Structure formats: structure tokens, C-alpha cells
Amino acid sequence: MSARECSNGREDPVKALLLLILLSALASSLLFSIPSYSQSFVTGTVVDEDGVAVEGAKVSLWFGRKHFTSALTDAEGFFELEYEAVTGYNVSVYADDPSTPGVDYLPVWVQFADLLEPGAVITLRPGASLLLEGDVQFVFSNSIPENLLYAVLEPDSGGLMMQYGVPILYGSHERGQSYFLDLESSHLIVPAGKPFILEVNSSILVVRMEVYSFEVDEHRSRTLGKGELASLDVRSYSIGFNLEIVSTLMDEVKARIDYMVEKGFYMVKERSTTATAEGAFSDAQSLLSAGRYVESFGFSKMSYIDLAQVRARIINMQADATSSVYIIVVFLALTSTTIAFLLTNSDPTKILGSAAVYACFLAVLYVAYPGSALVPFMGFLQAGVLSLIGSLFLAILLPRWMKGASRRGMVPLRNILVPIFSMAKRSIRRRRLRFLLTLISITVLVMSFVTLTSFSETHDLLVRRISAAPTPVNGVLLRTAGYSFETPAFLPEGGVSLEWLIRQPEVALASQKVENLPSIRPVTTLNGVRIYGVVGFDSDLEDNVLGLSSVLEEGQLPSEGGVVISEDLRDTLDVDVGETLLLGGMELVLEGVFDDASIWALRDLDGSSYLPGKEENINPPEEQPMYQIVRCETDEIVLLDLTTAMNLPLVRVSRIDVSVNEGVDVGVLAERLALERGYWAWSASEAGVHVALMGSYLEGKGLPLIVPWTIVVLNVVVTMLNSMYERRKEIHILSSVGLNPSQIGTIFVAEASIIGLTGGGIGYLMGMVLYKGMSLFGVALEVEQKVSAFWSLASIGIAMTAVVMGAVASLRSSTVITPSLQRRWRISGEKEGVFRPWEIAMPVRLLPEQVPYFKEYVLGELRALETDMTKKTSMIKVYEDGKALNISFVYSSASPTVGELYTRNTLIITENGEKEVEVKMSSLGERQWSHEVGSMVRMIIMRWSTSQTRVIGSGKD
Numbered sequence: 001m002s003a004r005e006c007s008n009g010r011e012d013p014v015k016a017l018l019l020l021i022l023l024s025a026l027a028s029s030l031l032f033s034i035p036s037y038s039q040s041f042v043t044g045t046v047v048d049e050d051g052v053a054v055e056g057a058k059v060s061l062w063f064g065r066k067h068f069t070s071a072l073t074d075a076e077g078f079f080e081l082e083y084e085a086v087t088g089y090n091v092s093v094y095a096d097d098p099s100t101p102g103v104d105y106l107p108v109w110v111q112f113a114d115l116l117e118p119g120a121v122i123t124l125r126p127g128a129s130l131l132l133e134g135d136v137q138f139v140f141s142n143s144i145p146e147n148l149l150y151a152v153l154e155p156d157s158g159g160l161m162m163q164y165g166v167p168i169l170y171g172s173h174e175r176g177q178s179y180f181l182d183l184e185s186s187h188l189i190v191p192a193g194k195p196f197i198l199e200v201n202s203s204i205l206v207v208r209m210e211v212y213s214f215e216v217d218e219h220r221s222r223t224l225g226k227g228e229l230a231s232l233d234v235r236s237y238s239i240g241f242n243l244e245i246v247s248t249l250m251d252e253v254k255a256r257i258d259y260m261v262e263k264g265f266y267m268v269k270e271r272s273t274t275a276t277a278e279g280a281f282s283d284a285q286s287l288l289s290a291g292r293y294v295e296s297f298g299f300s301k302m303s304y305i306d307l308a309q310v311r312a313r314i315i316n317m318q319a320d321a322t323s324s325v326y327i328i329v330v331f332l333a334l335t336s337t338t339i340a341f342l343l344t345n346s347d348p349t350k351i352l353g354s355a356a357v358y359a360c361f362l363a364v365l366y367v368a369y370p371g372s373a374l375v376p377f378m379g380f381l382q383a384g385v386l387s388l389i390g391s392l393f394l395a396i397l398l399p400r401w402m403k404g405a406s407r408r409g410m411v412p413l414r415n416i417l418v419p420i421f422s423m424a425k426r427s428i429r430r431r432r433l434r435f436l437l438t439l440i441s442i443t444v445l446v447m448s449f450v451t452l453t454s455f456s457e458t459h460d461l462l463v464r465r466i467s468a469a470p471t472p473v474n475g476v477l478l479r480t481a482g483y484s485f486e487t488p489a490f491l492p493e494g495g496v497s498l499e500w501l502i503r504q505p506e507v508a509l510a511s512q513k514v515e516n517l518p519s520i521r522p523v524t525t526l527n528g529v530r531i532y533g534v535v536g537f538d539s540d541l542e543d544n545v546l547g548l549s550s551v552l553e554e555g556q557l558p559s560e561g562g563v564v565i566s567e568d569l570r571d572t573l574d575v576d577v578g579e580t581l582l583l584g585g586m587e588l589v590l591e592g593v594f595d596d597a598s599i600w601a602l603r604d605l606d607g608s609s610y611l612p613g614k615e616e617n618i619n620p621p622e623e624q625p626m627y628q629i630v631r632c633e634t635d636e637i638v639l640l641d642l643t644t645a646m647n648l649p650l651v652r653v654s655r656i657d658v659s660v661n662e663g664v665d666v667g668v669l670a671e672r673l674a675l676e677r678g679y680w681a682w683s684a685s686e687a688g689v690h691v692a693l694m695g696s697y698l699e700g701k702g703l704p705l706i707v708p709w710t711i712v713v714l715n716v717v718v719t720m721l722n723s724m725y726e727r728r729k730e731i732h733i734l735s736s737v738g739l740n741p742s743q744i745g746t747i748f749v750a751e752a753s754i755i756g757l758t759g760g761g762i763g764y765l766m767g768m769v770l771y772k773g774m775s776l777f778g779v780a781l782e783v784e785q786k787v788s789a790f791w792s793l794a795s796i797g798i799a800m801t802a803v804v805m806g807a808v809a810s811l812r813s814s815t816v817i818t819p820s821l822q823r824r825w826r827i828s829g830e831k832e833g834v835f836r837p838w839e840i841a842m843p844v845r846l847l848p849e850q851v852p853y854f855k856e857y858v859l860g861e862l863r864a865l866e867t868d869m870t871k872k873t874s875m876i877k878v879y880e881d882g883k884a885l886n887i888s889f890v891y892s893s894a895s896p897t898v899g900e901l902y903t904r905n906t907l908i909i910t911e912n913g914e915k916e917v918e919v920k921m922s923s924l925g926e927r928q929w930s931h932e933v934g935s936m937v938r939m940i941i942m943r944w945s946t947s948q949t950r951v952i953g954s955g956k957d
Contacts, residue, residue: 011384039086042112046077046093054078054105054124057095062180063088063110083112084585091115092180097840100227102129103189103844107181109166125163125759126192128224133186134235135500137297138212139242139304142678144500145202146209149173150188153197157219173203192226195219200234214241235293242300243288246281249307250274256314264370265317266771266785269454270310274469277306277730294505301675302461309459317787321371324789325384328369328764332361333387335761337395342425342600351392360389362764368768371787379838400795420743424750427727438719439759442550442719442802443714446763446795451770454701454783461675462695463667472683475545476658478679479607485613488518488628490652497677501656506664511541513604514645515654518613518629524584524648526565527573528640531583533612533637536645545657546610555592560862564639566599572635582637584648596634605657606682607689610655622826625829667692713802756800764795827931837904837922838930844941847918851909854919854944855885858907861940862889870894871901871936885909891933903929907937 012346025109046057059079068089073079083089084431089112095105106127114120136145152161152168153622158792160167164385172185183189186234190196193318216237253274280303288297333354338351362384366372425715426587428435440859480489491497501510512957514524514536522530524762539557542548555577558564563581565573570593575581579590602610614632617625645651660666661881667690670681681692771785786794846854855878876889887907891901903925923930 002840010431022177034526041080041492042115043080044115046073046079046095046122046124047127048105048124053109053501054095057093057124059182060092060094062090062092064512065174065179066620067180083388086337088112092276093124094178094181095124097227101229102224102227104192105176106168106189106191106226108164108599109162109177126226127232128192128226128228130188130219130845131186131231132188132197132234132239133231134233134293135503136200136238136241138202138204138233138238139245139297139301140308141204141206143205144497144621145204147172147174147203148185149176149203151199151201152188152226153189153199155195155197155216158197161191171201173201180181182601190224191218192228195221200238212241214238214574215866220393227710233295235292236288236291239284239288239293239296241282241302242297243284246277246304246307249283249304249311250278251902253307253310253314254280256311260314260318260370261775263373264772264775265369265787266775266783268780269456269782270314272780272782273306274311275302277310280306282686284567286407288593294512298672298675300418303596303865305459306703313456313521315785320788322374324787324792325369325371325375325380326369328365328382328392329362329383331789331796332446332761332765333358333384333391333395333443335389335757336361336388338757338761341395342428342754342758347396349650350396353482354392357387358384361761364765364769368765368772368788370785384763407842410518421750424754426749426750427747428514428754432717435755437578438716438755439762442755442759442799443766445802446760448708448772449788449797449798450764450791451774452769452783452787454699454779454786456784459694461671461692463671463690463692466682466689466691468688470686471548471605471607471689472668473605473684474660474672475605475683476660476666477682478656478658478673479606479654479682479845481678483680485608487513488613488629488631488654489859490515490517490654491656492653498656501658506660506669508659508661509541509544511538511545511657511659512642512653513537513542513655513657514650514651515612516640517652518615519650520617520627523650524570526563526583527575527581529569529572531636532614534640534645534648535610535612535633535637535643536651542657542825545659546602546604548602551594551602553593555590558591558641558644560641560643561588561640562644563588565590566596566634566637567593568596568635583640586644586647588640588644592639594634594639598636604655605684606691607684618868642860654750677928689690716802751772753798757796758800758823760792760796760799763799764792767795780942822901827934829926836907837924838927838934840921840923840930841937842907842919842921842941844907844919844945846919848911848915851885851917855887855909856941857944858887858937861943862887865891866893883910891936893927901929903933903934905933905937 004327005396044059046054046059048054053076055072055073055075055077057079058070059081059082060075061068061083063140068083069081071079071081073095091112092112104127105124108122109125110122132150136148148171150170153159154161162168168177168190170178170183170185170188172178176185177183178185180186181189188198189197194221198219199213200216201213203211214237216232216234240301253270257270257274258743260270261267269462280299284296284299284303287293287299297854313353336358337350337354339357340350344353366615368379415678441636466537478491480491483489498510498512501507514534516534519532522532523534524531536844537548538900539548543557543811553567555564563583567909570576573581575590577590577593578825580587581590599610600794604610609631611631611634614636615627616630618628619626640648658669660669666683666685666688670683670690673679673681674694676693683690683692705819767786773779774781825841826911857875859878862873862876865871870893872892873896874890875893876887879886879888888905889907890902890904892902903923905921907919907921909917919941921934923933925933
């Protein structure tokens with residue numbers, strides 16, 4: 001080691017010592033520089049209005065909502081509070097004489113700075129206690145207020161009553177004094193010997209959190225004595241406030257109805273519903289006067305629901321009528337053009353006829369359709385002109401521009417639309433009487449549908465029977481709306497909802513059951529064993545309602561810190577009652593074991609299994625997973641105390657079982673809870689299990705008209721079928737000139753379209769006129785007016801359906817008697833022996849002069865398949881056998897690797913003696929292969945029937 005290195009080694013300890021001394025000095029200086037709050041005292045005296053000292057008054061020091069210290073006044077009313085030297089304190093003073101039933105003095109809040117002056121005196125005014133009973137509810141919400149703020153007001157000015165500059169406020173709201181005074185939120189301390197008004201402010205969630213206020217003027221003229229205890233049922237005022245809401249809504253609805261009637265709407269159904277709501281409103285008022293608050297609120301809510309639905313319907317009807325008038329204008333333009341084209345031939349007369357008919361339709365529409373009065377007249381007129389121009393363009397010009405090129409010799413249907421509609425028009429005009437009678441039938445059908453029927457969605461209280469079997473337990477089970485085992489929806493956890501439920505006079509007790517959300521993964525483990533289901537409850541309450549202890553094989557139901565498992569799970573874990581188990585990260589004592597079969601058989605009040613659910617893959621392992629919620633096995637669940645279960649993840653309240661007091665009708669209670677709170681409520685009793693819920697259903701009026709409607713439709717179908725059979729010769733002629741069955745069937749569809757569009761348009765317009773007539777003559781038919789454009793389209797649909805059914809039947813028939821292919825066919829009958837061929841009729845008839853062209857076409861198609869890579873033809877021969885022309889061929893798989901198809905076939909072309917040629921085929925092979933070759937030949941025939949070769953051939957002859 002060098003001398004320099006030795007020198008550095010000796011200097012290092014010295015430097016370290018100096019650095020330590022420096023840091024110590026610095027720390028000491030910082031320590032002495034930190035300010036410390038000195039302890040101080042504030043004093044004062046509490047007296048009453050006469051200056052008499054108040055002994056035992058509690059004086060408390062607060063910083064925000066944090067309590068620091070309190071002191072009681074002595075016999076001279078003197079107090080002394082110790083505090084730290086910071087600012088921002090508030091001081092509360094509360095005094096009561098325990099010998100009186102109520103609180104004797106109004107609480108006082110003073111600023112801390114006011115007590116720093118020597119000799120501070122706090123004067124207490126006399127007070128009394130007011131206990132509020134009943135719950136505040138609102139007809140427009142299923143929720144109850146999140147919090148309530150009660151404000152004491154001056155009766156003359158209506159302003160807040162002050163005490164030392166601080167308003168007198170109580171309740172569960174954070175601004176209320178109840179928290180600081182350790183009082184129930186419904187216990188109010190009000191001034192004694194002085195009138196006051198109580199303002200109730202309710203914070204409630206509607207769409208967002210909103211505040212609704214009403215006043216209680218019970219003590220506007222009547223005062224309370226010092227220390228007096230009075231009670232007040234707040235429902236007498238909250239229901240009155242609700243009735244004011246209903247009354248305001250009723251006035252609004254009546255005004256809307258009057259406005260709609262003035263515009264020409266048919267409002268009989270809306271008036272009837274409003275009258276029903278008015279009756280419920282009157283009943284609610286009578287029940288309120290009689291002090292029957294529960295029933296009064298129920299009728300109030302029913303009235304509100306009915307009125308709200310009427311208002312919503314009127315608003316939607318007005319909006320629909322305003323927007324639909326333009327659509328109906330277009331619809332009538334198409335109807336007018338159809339009528340004009342049916343009556344005239346030349347383009348100029350078609351245009352003039354369309355304009356004339358359309359002008360009449362628009363005039364009738366403007367008078368009869370109420371939506372016309374809601375739009376500007378010039379807008380209505382412009383829409384009419386544009387619609388007429390558009391319909392004429394579609395009818396005259398568009399068909400000339402939409403022709404397409406032929407593909408593989410097949411003529412596109414759109415190329416012959418104009419000739420097809422011309423043929424349909426001529427057919428209708430030749431059969432004018434039949435057309436007129438059919439049109440009248442369709443028009444009456446549509447008119448009766450529009451005017452005499454009504455379909456609307458109604459929201460109301462629904463009661464459904466789940467089971468007729470009597471239950472051993474009377475009670476009500478509550479779940480959140482929309483719950484199902486497959487899609488569980490859980491209730492809010494405890495809180496105001498459960499507290500509200502327990503306060504109801506019909507309820508003896510309420511037991512919550514909590515479960516975990518179903519999952520494909522275990523929610524926790526018990527000593528390493530996977531647990532998929534956790535059930536928690538208050539053991540005493542659950543046993544009282546369901547007799548849950550009956551499923552125990554050993555031990556007791558779980559208490560806090562305990563767990564109950566199944567016999568199978570106990571055997572798996574090899575444990576005994578009393579041992580400690582590890583559930584996730586919690587140590588729990590095994591307190592009981594339940595019988596597996598007993599808990600499987602246990603049913604809740606709604607008849608459902610008591611076991612929770614889990615997600616399970618129901619597909620085989622090699623397939624894509626598909627998960628479904630199923631019941632957990634008994635060795636996959638644990639039963640816990642409610643508090644213990646709520647500490648686990650994904651555990652929520654799944655239902656509440658309610659045990660009722662003696663003499664309570666559980667069905668009535670379930671309906672009330674469903675109406676007031678929106679629960680799905682199951683009632684279990686000797687009458688079975690029923691569920692009550694607020695739901696929507698489709699209400700139909702005029703449904704008995706279905707019978708005459710059916711008769712009308714059947715008559716139309718018969719008429720169309722008769723028309724088809726009368727026109728067999730015409731169909732043969734159309735077939736002979738090259739029209740395939742789809743084209744021939746399109747002629748029938750075109751006729752149906754003309755009748756349907758015309759009948760639908762006229763029927764809808766007459767329906768609107770009939771509404772107007774019923775309104776003028778006071779005919780009160782409870783139907784909802786069909787002003788929406790949807791109903792005009794539905795009118796076309798009904799008319800088209802009635803006539804197209806006959807047209808479709810005609811189309812199916814035409815494919816049998818014309819040169820075509822039926823898309824769906826089968827080999828009928830059985831062949832006589834194994835080596836006998838199948839006889840297959842081909843749906844085609846030829847003229848003798850068409851046979852050479854047909855033969856050449858078929859041969860070309862068959863030879864084209866000789867080189868096919870999957871299924872090919874071979875050994876194609878043509879020969880004559882007497883008067884029959886035969887084309888034989890083999891149709892088989894191209895190689896053994898692509899199938900086992902093999903058939904020997906002969907296409908036989910023979911005259912039938914009626915100057916027509918028939919075609920059939922014999923096929924030797926298995927039934928399925930013969931069916932396949934039959935389908936192939938039919939496809940060839942269909943292509944030939946629409947090919948240019950056939951048309952040319954026919955033309956040459």
C-alpha cells in the first residue's frame with residue numbers, strides 16, 4: 001500500500017464525523033422551526049329566552065362533519081371547550097329536558113369566532129319534537145327518494161326560518177342537522193309556540209337526479225308546546241302532491257285531445273282511457289280523505305300511468321301523422337296511376353287520367369286525413385305534384401330504360417314487364433264484372449281493417465299464474481324487473497329499498513338471499529376445491545320463511561364467520577363440523593352439513609330451485625364451446641352468512657322473500673309492490689303461485705272481424721283459381737309462343753298487383769273517410785286511428801296478400817301444364833322390381849315442329865357434360881322406336897373418388913294424340929341417383945324453354 005493511500009484511509013473517519021455533526025444541527029433547527037398548535041379554551045353561557053341558565057346542554061365542536069369535542073353546561077349554563085388554534089370550527093348547542101316527551105329547545109349553530117369574545121352567551125328558543133311517519137313516494141317513478149331534506153319555513157314570508165343566521169334543516173340530506181344531533185332523519189325539532197310550515201325536498205332518480213318539493217302546512221295556524229311530541233303522517237301531503245301532478249297531467253291530456261279533435265283526429269279510445277284515469281283519480285281523492293293512504297297512492301299511480309300512456313300516444317300520433325302524410329300522398333299517386341293505366345291506352349290519356357283521379361284522391365285525403373291539417377298547404381300540394389310526376393315516370397319511362405342483355409339464351413324478366421302488364425290489363429278489362437266484384441271485396445276488406453280494428457301496445461299491471469298447486473308457505477318473492485335464470489338481474493343491495501319494505505304494514509319480515517353471478521370460472525375455492533356457487537342469507541330470517549334448517553344433516557345454519565357445505569363436499573375434503581376451512585383468503589368454521597337430496601328438492605317461493613347457477617359448456621370438447629347457465633352441483637356450492645358472503649366478489653342480492661302478517665292477502669301485496677316499485681313479485685299461497693309485474697302487451701280491437709275477412713280472402717282465392725282454369729287454353733297459347741311458367745305466372749301476379757294496389761289505396765282512403773263520418777255522427781268505437789304510413793303500407797299488404805294467394809296457386813298450377821321445370825319435385829310411386837327403371841315425367845309439352853330443335857338442344861347440353869370433372873355423361877345415342885324418339889345416355893360420377901353415382905337413362909319423346917308431344921324419362925339406378933339425373937334433365941329443359949333457339953324455331957314455323 002502507498003503512503004498516499006494510507007493518508008486517505010486516516011482522513012475518512014474524520015470527514016464522516018464532521019458530516020454527522022452537521023446533519024444533526026440541521027435536523028435540530030428544522031425541528032424547532034415547525035409550528036405546533038397550542039391548546040386553547042373557549043367558554044360561554046347557555047340560557048333560554050328568559051335568561052335562565054340551561055343546565056346539561058351539549059355544546060359540540062365540529063370541523064365540517066368531523067366531531068372534535070363536546071362539553072355539557074353546568075348549573076349556571078357555563079361550558080368550556082378545549083380546541084387547537086386553527087380556524088373553521090362550528091359549534092352546535094343541543095339541550096333537552098328528559099322529563100318531557102319531546103325535545104325542549106331548538107338546536108343552535110354558532111360561528112366559532114362569536115365565542116372567542118369574553119362572556120359569550122348563547123340563547124336557546126323553546127322547541128318541540130315532530131315525528132314524521134309514512135314514506136314519500138312519487139307516481140312518476142318506481143324509486144323512492146335517495147335522501148330527504150326537511151326545511152322549516154316562516155308561515156308569512158315562506159322563507160327559511162333562521163336560528164343565529166343558520167336555516168333550520170333536518171333529514172338524510174348532507175345539509176340536514178340530523179346527523180350532527182344524532183337524531184333519526186324523520187325526527188324534527190321545530191319551534192314551540194310559533195306557527196311554521198314544513199317543506200319536504202326529495203332527491204329522486206328519474207332520468208337524472210332531480211329534486212321535488214311540497215309543503216306541509218299542518219302547523220301554519222296550530223302551534224306546539226315546549227317539549228311536546230307530535231306525529232304527522234307525511235303521506236297525507238305527499239299523496240296530495242302526487243294528485244296535483246296527476247291533475248296537471250290530466251288537464252294537459254284533455255287539452256291535447258281537444259286540439260287533436262279540432263284537427264280531425266278520432267280520439268274515442270283516448271277519451272275512454274282518460275275517463276278511466278279520471279275515475280281512478282277520483283277514487284284516490286276519496287281514499288286520501290278517508291286516510292287510506294296505501295290504496296290512495298295505488299289509484300293515483302294507475303291514473304298517472306294511464307294518462308302518461310295517452311299523452312305518449314297522442315304525441316306519437318301527431319308526429320306520425322305529420323310525417324306520414326307525404327308517404328300517403330306518394331301511395332295514392334301510385335294508386336291513381338294504376339287506375340288511369342287500367343282505364344286508358346294512350347300515353348296522353350294515361351297522364352290526364354292519372355292527374356284527374358289523383359286530384360280527387362288528394363281532395364278527399366286533405367279533408368279526411370288529419371295529418372293534412374298539420375302540414376303547410378303548399379308543402380302538401382308540392383308533394384302531390386312531385387309524387388304524380390314520379391309515379392308517371394315509373395310507369396311510362398322507367399320500363400323503357402331498364403332492359404338488360406340476355407344471358408345464356410335466357411331473356412331477363414324485366415325486359416318483358418311492359419308486355420306482361422299489358423296482357424294483365426287486357427285480361428282484367430275483358431273480365432270487368434269479375435274484376436269489379438273482386439276490387440269491391442278487397443276495398444271493403446281494407447276499409448274494415450283500417451276503421452274497425454286497432455292494435456296498440458299497452459303498459460299495465462299484469463298478473464300471470466305460474467302454478468295452480470298450493471304452496472306450504474304464504475309469502476311474496478321479489479326480484480328486479482327482467483329477471484330470469486338464464487339472464488339474472490340483481491336487486492340493489494339493502495339500503496333504502498329494504499328499509500322501505502320492512503316498514504310496510506303488511507310485512508312481518510324480509511329475508512335477502514345473495515348469490516354470485518354465474519361464471520365459467522370458480523368464484524372461489526374451499527381448501528383448494530373449486531366453488532362455483534355462493535349463497536348468503538340471514539339464517540334466522542331465511543329459516544323463518546323457508547324452513548331452511550330442514551335440509552341440514554348435521555350442525556346448524558351459518559352464522560358470521562361460519563360455512564355450511566354438502567355431504568359430498570365434506571367427504572371430498574374429509575373434514576368434520578367444527579374444523580376451520582379456508583374459503584379463498586378467509587378462515588371459516590364448518591358449522592353444518594346439508595343433505596344433497598334435500599337441497600335439490602328445496603324450492604323458493606316462486607317455485608324455482610334454491611341452488612345458484614354457473615356457466616357450462618354444453619358442446620362436445622372437439623366443437624366450438626357454447627355456454628349455458630345450469631344449476632350448480634351440491635358439492636360446488638357453499639352456504640354463508642349474509643355479511644360473510646357480501647365480502648366475496650360478484651356476489652349480489654338475487655331476491656327478497658317476504659313473510660306477511662296474519663290476514664294479509666299475498667296476491668294483493670304482490671300487485672301493490674309491482675305497481676309501486678316495479679318489482680317482479682311472485683305470490684305463493686293456497687291458490688298457487690302467481691307473478692305480478694308491470695309489462696306491455698299488444699291490445700287488439702275488432703278481432704272478431706277475422707272470420708268475415710277469411711271468407712273474403714277465400715272468395716278472392718277461389719275467383720283467381722277459377723280464372724286460371726278458365727284460361728287454360730290461353731296458357732297453352734302463351735306457352736307455345738315461348739313464355740316459361742315464371743313469365744306466365746307473372747301475368748297473374750301483375751293482375752293481383754293491379755287489384756291489390758287499387759283496392760288498398762281506395763280502401764285506406766275510405767277508411768279515413770269513415771273515421772271522419774263516425775266522428776261527425778258521434779259513433780264511439782274504441783279503436784286507435786291508423787294515421788301512420790305503416791298502416792297504409794299494411795293496407796296494401798292485406799290487399800296484395802288476398803289476391804296474390806290466388807295468383808301463387810295459379811303459378812303453381814301453370815308450372816304443371818306449361819313447358820317448364822318445377823323447382824321442387826320428387827319421384828312418386830315405387831318401381832316393380834330391382835331391374836325395372838324409374839319412370840319420370842318431364843313437365844314439358846311440345847308442338848311437333850319444335851321436336852327437332854328440342855332434340856338438338858338436349859343433345860348439345862348432354863354432350864357438354866361428357867368432360868365434366870365431377871359428374872359426366874357418356875354413351876349418348878339417338879334412335880327411333882316406332883313413333884318415339886329416344887335419347888339414351890349414362891350419367892355417372894367422373895371417378896370413384898367423387899361419388900358412386902351411376903344411372904342408365906332414356907329420354908322418350910312421343911306424340912300424345914292431341915297434336916302435342918310429351919317427354920318422359922326412364923332411369924335405371926338407385927332412387928337418389930335417378931332423382932339427381934331427373935333434376936339435371938329438368939334444368940336443361942328449363943333453359944331450353946327460355947332460349948332464343950326455341951323462340952326462333954317457333955317463329956319459323
